Amino acid sequence: MTFIHQTKLLTIAVIGALALTACNNIKPAHQAQHHDIHHSGAATESTAKVIEIASFTLKPNVSYTDFAKLDHTVEVDHVAKQKGFVSRESAMGKNGEWMVMVHWASLADADASMESFTKTPIAAEFMGSLDLDTMKMNRYTLVDK
Template identity: 35%
Template sequence: MSKTIEIVTFRLASGVTDEAFTAETMSMEREFLGKLHGFLDRDTGKSKDGDWVVVLHWASPEDAQSSMDKFVGNEGTKTFTDMIDMPTFKMTRYELRDHYE
């Protein structure tokens, strides 16, 4: 199994503030995402143009897929997903080929 990088890009739904989204994403990380098998870490950032990016690292592609299966439709993630403009949502997964610190 190889480590998996998941990159998600999106814009916030109309009326959602950066502060509200950041608070919700931090809550969702600690209460849901961080408890999933194979979760390694997650970074969230925002561009000057208002585009958001989330970079997740998973122990395996199976762990990444399992997380998505649990995420979609979960009551604990509904507030988070309601804050995203879903037509702008894009997710891509990559197999880790190199890591340097």
């Protein structure tokens, strides 16, 4: 094998390793956070009827790493403890974008969780990390097949 060919192969290997490392590091949202946190009284996957999707951009001074920790705390300390909670996923995008998807057993459960969240101490810190002008939230009801 020629020196130039070996150098090209080494370069490709290094780039591939860096790409894999970058892909692994793109999961600071707690490993793309698919958390099926089930607790006493929680719904199961088969009972999910509502999908809630929130998307927003973080404020420029908020890092993905810092927000991932805060997001995880909100999930574990509040959202996962709510009646009708099924599962929650968080994912980061580019340029401070973030998405959270929560499955609920019912629309009433989703509403009750949102109402209770606004009263928790961590809500102010969580909402204060977002560019509120970019926030979008939608709920979808699963269609029976």
